[in-house]
Every structure is written in structure tokens, then in C-alpha cells.
Amino acid sequence: MSGTIKNLLGKLVLFLWMSAGLAYVFLKLPAAEGFQNPELARMVTLHLPCAYVAVIAAFISGWHAIVYLRGRAILSDSKSSSSAALAALFCLLTTVTGSFFAKVQWGEFWNWDPRQTSVFLLLLIYAAYFVLRASIDDPEKRASVSAVYMLFAVMMTPMLGYFIPKAMPQSLHPKMASFDSAYRLGIYVCLLPPLLGTMLWLNSLSIRLEKLRLAQEEL
Amino acid sequence: MWLREARAIFEKEIRTEWRTRVALSGVGLFLLGGLTLIGLAFQGRRVDSDGAAALLWILLLFTAATGLGRGFVQEAERGTALALRLHARATAVWAGKFAFNAALLLALTALATPLLLGALSVDTGETNFGALACVLGLGSIGVAAVFTTTSALVAQSNGRSGALLAALSFPVLVPALFMGVGGTKAALGVSFTVSAWSAASGYITVLGSYGAIAVAASLVLFDYVWND
Numbered sequence: 001m002s003g004t005i006k007n008l009l010g011k012l013v014l015f016l017w018m019s020a021g022l023a024y025v026f027l028k029l030p031a032a033e034g035f036q037n038p039e040l041a042r043m044v045t046l047h048l049p050c051a052y053v054a055v056i057a058a059f060i061s062g063w064h065a066i067v068y069l070r071g072r073a074i075l076s077d078s079k080s081s082s083s084a085a086l087a088a089l090f091c092l093l094t095t096v097t098g099s100f101f102a103k104v105q106w107g108e109f110w111n112w113d114p115r116q117t118s119v120f121l122l123l124l125i126y127a128a129y130f131v132l133r134a135s136i137d138d139p140e141k142r143a144s145v146s147a148v149y150m151l152f153a154v155m156m157t158p159m160l161g162y163f164i165p166k167a168m169p170q171s172l173h174p175k176m177a178s179f180d181s182a183y184r185l186g187i188y189v190c191l192l193p194p195l196l197g198t199m200l201w202l203n204s205l206s207i208r209l210e211k212l213r214l215a216q217e218e219l
Numbered sequence: 220m221w222l223r224e225a226r227a228i229f230e231k232e233i234r235t236e237w238r239t240r241v242a243l244s245g246v247g248l249f250l251l252g253g254l255t256l257i258g259l260a261f262q263g264r265r266v267d268s269d270g271a272a273a274l275l276w277i278l279l280l281f282t283a284a285t286g287l288g289r290g291f292v293q294e295a296e297r298g299t300a301l302a303l304r305l306h307a308r309a310t311a312v313w314a315g316k317f318a319f320n321a322a323l324l325l326a327l328t329a330l331a332t333p334l335l336l337g338a339l340s341v342d343t344g345e346t347n348f349g350a351l352a353c354v355l356g357l358g359s360i361g362v363a364a365v366f367t368t369t370s371a372l373v374a375q376s377n378g379r380s381g382a383l384l385a386a387l388s389f390p391v392l393v394p395a396l397f398m399g400v401g402g403t404k405a406a407l408g409v410s411f412t413v414s415a416w417s418a419a420s421g422y423i424t425v426l427g428s429y430g431a432i433a434v435a436a437s438l439v440l441f442d443y444v445w446n447d
Contacts, residue, residue: 069443117393124390131386135376145375148440149387152368155436156391156429 014197021190029186040104045183047097049192051119053199054090057083058122060203062154065147077143078210080150081133085206086199088126094119125153224307228315232290236319246286246323250331253278258338266339272403275335276396280362280389282331283324287366288384290316291374300374309445310438313367317434321363328359345408347415353423354402361395361430368437371444398425 025045031038064080067073098116099109110116132149136142179187236242257274266274294300303312332355336343369387373379402422408415 121390121393128386128390131383132372132376135378135380135383137377141375144443145372148444149369149372152436152440153391155432156365156394 011201014194014201018191018194018198021186021194024190025186030182032183035105037104041101042186043097043101043104045186045191047094047101048187049195050090050094050097052192053195054087054094054119054122056196057087057090057199057203058154061087062150065150068143068147069151072140072144074139074143074214075207075211077139077147078214079203079207080147082203082206082210084126084129084150086203088123088130090195090199091119091123091126095123129153221308221311224311225314225318228303228307228312229318232315232319242286242289243323246282246327247330249285250278250282250327253281254331254334254338257335261339263340266341268341268404268407271336271339271341272400272407274339275332275403276358276399278331278335279324279328279359279399280392280396282327283362283366284381284385284388286323286327287320287363288370288373288381290320290367291371292379295374295379304446309442312445313371313437313441317364317367317437320367321360324359324363325356328355341407343407345415347406347408347419350415350419350423351403351406354399354406354419354426357423357426357430358395358399358402361426361433362392364430364433364437365391365395368433368441371441375444395426395429398422398429402426 025042029042029045032041032044035041061080061083064076064083068076068080095116098119102111102113102116103109129146129149133142133146136145257278291300294303307315332351365388366384369384369391372387373384376383399422402419405418405422406415408418
């Protein structure tokens with residue numbers, strides 16, 4: 001019984017926090033002076049947390065891939081793939097919000113900016129990961145092969161984040177974003193925690209579903 | 220001991236390939252066909268170093284995707300993977316296959332580059348051929364390492380299709396493509412005021428470390444796909 005109440009309370013907190021956060025950034029947050037379109041530049045408060053959540057989900061997924069290869073528990077594979085799906089979802093949200101921001105700010109939806117490209121590539125890698133999963137029937141083989149691909153991609157892509165922006169210093173993204181306190185409040189307090197909470201909640205739902213499916217297969 | 224195992228795998232690859240020469244002639248024809256299509260499309264018009272570098276790398280990646288994916292797929296189809304597992308350690312198998320793939324891709328690159336530059340009548344007056352060889356050589360080694368590992372993954376899947384190989388490899392290969400195109404452009408040396416070596420050295424360093432990371436990551440991870 002107390003579990004149900006806690007569960008309900010968690011969802012309520014998440015809902016209220018998200019509503020309050022959205023209300024703050026839409027109604028209270030001052031327009032960002034110094035941008036092409038100060039009113040619309042508020043969008044960055046949605047764009048940046050999505051990118052953070054995507055990266056966190058990607059790390060969770062990579063972590064469970066390592067755990068799977070060490071312990072060979074099939075549940076670790078389910079955890080890895082469900083976080084991968086959420087990482088892909090938040091990468092997509094980052095790309096979409098980012099390209100609207102790019103349209104407002106730099107005049108084009110797509111600029112082949114190094115960071116735009118690297119998020120898009122991450123998306124391609126996750127797409128390939130799910131195609132690979134779909135093409136293997138045996139659950140254990142699927143788990144180890146997809147874990148290896150995931151980790152291989154994770155090891156190869158920091159090249160993107162580190163070397164390419166170095167080689168292409170003309171990135172449109174700022175190297176060190178310096179937001180004023182109203183924007184920091186909007187990003188790190190109002191929207192990052194509820195988005196992260198949503199991601200973790202969805203993740204726990206899909207893991208529970210996966211557990212049920214595994215239990216059903218055993219029957 | 221490890222080296223002897225890896226060498227034995229490498230020699231076995233060459234011997235089985237030389238018996239039929241299917242991969243070699245198939246990939247060679249693919250490369251020549253691609254070159255012909257590019258040449259026809261440009262009709263002898265002069266192409267600048269930007270365009271030539273991009274076309275060269277795209278041709279190389281597609282050639283690699285057709286030619287380098289067979290290694291582990293063949294073992295799975297002929298049912299010979301088990302024999303290899305008994306005779307050599309996983310990392311030695313990977314190293315032997317990688318050495319064969321790298322040698323094949325280096326040979327194809329050496330064949331394709333002068334032909335493509337000739338077909339596009341690129342101005343090579345200011346080209347630094349040493350830097351060009353470094354860029355293309357290191358790039359080919361990194362690309363071969365990635366394809367060796369992804370082909371081992373594809374060999375485990377249903378259908379073992381080439382499309383899946385390309386889908387898995389291309390996003391991982393983008394850093395190599397990116398730095399390869401930049402380095403090739405710099406080595407061709409038309410649009411830079413500094414010397415081609417100093418313009419290309421940054422790209423060469425990154426390509427070298429890309430290859431090193433690809434080899435290291437594959438050696439760490441390969442065991443988990445192979446001994447399953």
C-alpha cells in the first residue's frame with residue numbers, strides 16, 4: 001500500500017515540478033538579450049536539458065552493457081536497451097529543438113555545425129543498434145552482440161565530441177556557455193530535474209514491462 | 220605465440236582468398252566501376268581539391284563496405300568458425316583478419332587514388348605526396364579496423380546482410396571520413412598558404428589516434444562476440 005502511495009506521490013511531484021518549470025520559462029523568464037530573436041531564444045532552456053538527459057541515458061545504457069558482458073544476466077540487457085531507446089528519444093528532442101533554435105538564431109534549420117552533426121550521428125548509431133537487435137533471434141546472442149556494438153560506438157564517438165570541435169573551431173555553439181542566473185534557474189532547476197525524472201520513470205516502466213515478459217517466457 | 224597465431228590466420232586468409240580470388244576481383248571491379256561512373260559524371264571537367272578529396276573518401280568507404288565485410292561472414296557460412304576458435308585466441312583471430320583487411324584496403328587505396336586524381340584531372344602541382352600517403356594510409360588502417368569488428372557483429376545476425384554492415388559502420392566511421400577529407404585536401408595543398416605537411420599534420424595525428432582507438436577497442440571487445 002505504501003508503495004502505491006509513494007508511486008503516486010512521485011508522479012504528482014513530477015507533474016507539479018514540470019508544470020511549474022514550464023510556467024516559469026514561458027511566463028517569467030526574461031527574454032535573452034543579445035540573441036537574434038530574444039523572445040524565441042528562451043527555447044534554449046528546453047534544448048539544453050534534453051541534451052543533458054540524452055547523455056545521461058546514453059551513459060546508463062553503456063553502463064548496463066558493461067554489466068551484461070560481465071555477469072550475463074539477461075535483465076541487464078533489457079535495462080541497456082530501454083535506456084538506449086530513451087537516449088534516442090531525447091537525442092531526437094535535442095535535434096528538433098536545436099534545429100528550431102538554429103533557424104531562429106542562425107537562419108537555417110541545419111548548419112552542419114560539429115555539435116549538430118555529433119548529436120545526429122548519435123541518433124544514427126542508436127538506429128543501427130536497434131536494427132542490429134531486430135536482426136538477431138537468440139536473446140543471449142542478441143544481448144552480447146548489441147552490447148559490444150554499443151560499447152564500440154561509445155568508445156569511438158568521443159572522437160567526435162573532442163577532436164572535431166577542436167579541428168573546426170568555427171562552431172556556432174559557444175565553447176563555454178555563460179548564462180545569467182535567471183537562465184541557470186530555468187535550465188538546471190526548473191526543467192532539467194523534471195525531464196530527468198520523466199526519463200527515469202519511463203525507464204523504470206519499460207524495465208518492469210520487460211521483467212514481466214521475461215517471467216511470461218519462463219512459464 | 221600470439222604473433223604466430225595471428226600470422227597463421229593472416230596467411231590462411233591470403234591462401235583462401237588466392238584460391239578463388241572472388242573478393243579481390245569483386246572489389247576490384249566495384250572500385251573500377253565506381254571510378255568509371257565518377258569519371259563519366261564529370262566528363263573530364265577539372266575538379267578542385269575539395270571535391271576530389273570528398274569523392275575519393277566516399278569511394279573508399281563504399282569499396283571497404285563491399286570488400287571488407289566478408290571475413291567473419293564466410294566463417295559463419297562455411298561453419299569454420301569453430302575450428303578457428305579451437306586453434307587460436309580470439310584477439311589473434313581478430314588481428315589476423317584485421318591485417319588481411321588492412322592490406323587489402325591499402326592496396327585498393329593505392330590503386331584508386333592516382334586513377335581518381337587522374338580521372339578528375341586534379342591539379343597536383345602543389346601536392347605533398349608524403350603527407351597524402353600518410354593521410355590515406357592511416358585512414359585506411361582505421362577504416363579496416365572498424366569494418367573488421369562490425370563484420371564480426373554482422374556475422375552473428377540473421378541474413379548477415381551488407382546493408383546492416385554499412386548501417387553499423389558508417390556512423391562510427393564519420394570521424395575518419397571527416398579527418399580524412401580534411402587531411403587529403405590539405406595534402407593536395409591547393410587552397411593553403413602554409414606548407415602541406417604542417418596543414419595536414421593535425422589531421423594525420425587524429426587519424427592515427429582514431430586507428431589506435433579502433434584497434435584497442437576491438438581487441439578489448441572482440442572476445443565477447445567470438446567466444447559465445
